[in-house]
Amino acid sequence: MNNHELCGKPFADAEWIPTLDICDKKCDEISELCVENDSLVQKCKKLPEDCSKQLKSSNHCHRLVMENAFLKDDEKLHVKWRHQSRWRRFAIPKTGINYKFLFEFLRSVEPSFNGKLDYVDDEGDFVRISSTSGINELIRTCELMKLDTVYVHSTDESMC
Structure with a gap:
């Protein structure tokens, strides 16, 4: 099963896209994704449970941060x-x-x-x-x- 099947498509919501730079929120790296809108307002978005389980079991961070973290x-x-x-x-x-x-x-x-x-x-x-x-x-x-x-x-x- 690939990432999109487990975690969904993170850019599918045009209003709230993943923050790829600095997240000012204290999102849980395993169960949440930091997202922001055009006004640069940020929030933590809950990841699907299967996605969180996969991230936790494989002990790796989400690729969307382009390894910048x-x-x-x-x-x-x-x-x-x-x-x-x-x-x-x-x-x-x-x-x-x-x-x-x-x-x-x-x-x-x-x-x-x-x-x-x-x-x-x-x-x-x-x-x-x-x-x-x-x-x-x-x-x-x-x-x-x-x-x-x-x-x-x-x-x-x-x-x-």
């Missing part, structure tokens, strides 16, 4: 992502992330995401992230600029 602040980059008119925030590890994982993660949050993701680099140019090397360049640029948070935007070329 175990990373120090200097090992991750905070991202604020604008898709259409909505802002989302999350963190990515500075090493070991690949484009396919990021793309699939963003699609799970916003199914209409088309894969076109831009940011403004240290020279003021718009840069499209389209590969793992593009993600690495973004992280390198942020480190050079001593940025802990980067703003990225989904783009729709039909608007250009």
